[in-house]
Amino acid sequence: MERRGRRGTSLFELLLVACVLSLSLAPLFYVFKLSRPPERESELEFTATLLAHHVLERIVAQKYANPESLPSMTSEEPIVVTPEGYRVVSEYFRNFLGKDLGLEENDNPKLYWALKPFTCQVDTYYLDDFLYKVIVYISYEELGRKKRVFLERLLAHHPPQPILEIGK
Amino acid sequence: MKRGFVGVETVLGLVFVCMLGATLLSVYQFTTGQPQPTTTSELIGTYHTVFERLRADFRAAVTASRVRDTLTLTDAAQQTVSWALANGTLTRTATGGQAQVMLSGLHSGGFEIAPPDGQLVSIWLVPADSFAPPFFTSFALRGGKR
Numbered sequence: 564m565e566r567r568g569r570r571g572t573s574l575f576e577l578l579l580v581a582c583v584l585s586l587s588l589a590p591l592f593y594v595f596k597l598s599r600p601p602e603r604e605s606e607l608e609f610t611a612t613l614l615a616h617h618v619l620e621r622i623v624a625q626k627y628a629n630p631e632s633l634p635s636m637t638s639e640e641p642i643v644v645t646p647e648g649y650r651v652v653s654e655y656f657r658n659f660l661g662k663d664l665g666l667e668e669n670d671n672p673k674l675y676w677a678l679k680p681f682t683c684q685v686d687t688y689y690l691d692d693f694l695y696k697v698i699v700y701i702s703y704e705e706l707g708r709k710k711r712v713f714l715e716r717l718l719a720h721h722p723p724q725p726i727l728e729i730g731k
Numbered sequence: 732m733k734r735g736f737v738g739v740e741t742v743l744g745l746v747f748v749c750m751l752g753a754t755l756l757s758v759y760q761f762t763t764g765q766p767q768p769t770t771t772s773e774l775i776g777t778y779h780t781v782f783e784r785l786r787a788d789f790r791a792a793v794t795a796s797r798v799r800d801t802l803t804l805t806d807a808a809q810q811t812v813s814w815a816l817a818n819g820t821l822t823r824t825a826t827g828g829q830a831q832v833m834l835s836g837l838h839s840g841g842f843e844i845a846p847p848d849g850q851l852v853s854i855w856l857v858p859a860d861s862f863a864p865p866f867f868t869s870f871a872l873r874g875g876k877r
Contacts, residue, residue: 571736580742591753598757606864609775613868617853624851624871660843660855673838673857677865
């Protein structure tokens with residue numbers, strides 16, 4: 564009886580197995596990625612969230628004091644006075660610790676340097692049903708990448724009543 | 732002519748061992764890979780607690796008054812909560828309760844009631860550790876409103 568000899572694997576079979584292996588690595592990598600521990604909230608991200616909260620609370624306080632008031636849209640602006648002085652401090656940070664035009668280094672150096680990396684931008688939108696949407700963006704740079712934290716809030720907005728002409 | 736040098740069973744066995752190894756590595760990373768808490772992360776955790784307590788107090792507050800480094804919040808039922816900064820420590824005292832230390836190791840800090848209507852209170856805290864992040868934010872007096 565002739566015994567059948569053991570046959571080696573051909574190149575085609577090797578490539579086929581490699582393909583199957585590659586496909587199986589995709590879900591495996593996904594599982595590996597999922598198993599990574601979550602990234603901790605960085606100091607900058609936490610501070611940015613507090614700053615965005617400050618802006619929203621300031622808007623809410625203005626709204627309580629004057630229900631007709633609406634926050635204005637602003638471009639990306641620094642939140643403390645920059646040494647160059649060319650960029651205007653965000654209006655939401657001008658009245659800051661007794662200052663009228665923003666915090667300067669001499670006022671509180673630790674706080675100044677901690678807040679200097681951040682910029683503030685406010686976007687506003689009119690929505691249906693007399694709603695006004697405010698989005699506060701606080702931007703900063705971390706590990707060479709620009710990041711930003713945003714908080715948003717809906718405000719009630721009633722447009723002024725038209726003045727009716729007498730006699731019509 | 733020799734067609735190969737390893738049997739397909741061997742290749743499949745190696746694949747199985749590789750996948751098993753990668754899976755075990757994932758499980759190991761998941762169970763033991765949690766980063767150790769640092770001083771800064773502990774401070775941020777404390778900041779979270781302070782923030783939540785402040786937010787709860789301001790949600791009920793109708794008026795705010797400041798005397799030096801003590802902020803007093805009063806709600807509609809005339810119940811008061813005081814936040815005080817003294818000797819590098821932030822404490823909270825509710826009506827009829829004892830002072831509770833919320834944060835210690837501070838270099839400086841303060842409360843500021845925004846003029847003219849006083850509906851906004853800003854709070855800033857700078858830790859003694861110069862590498863630790865400061866705390867700065869504001870709260871509106873909501874007086875039970877949302």
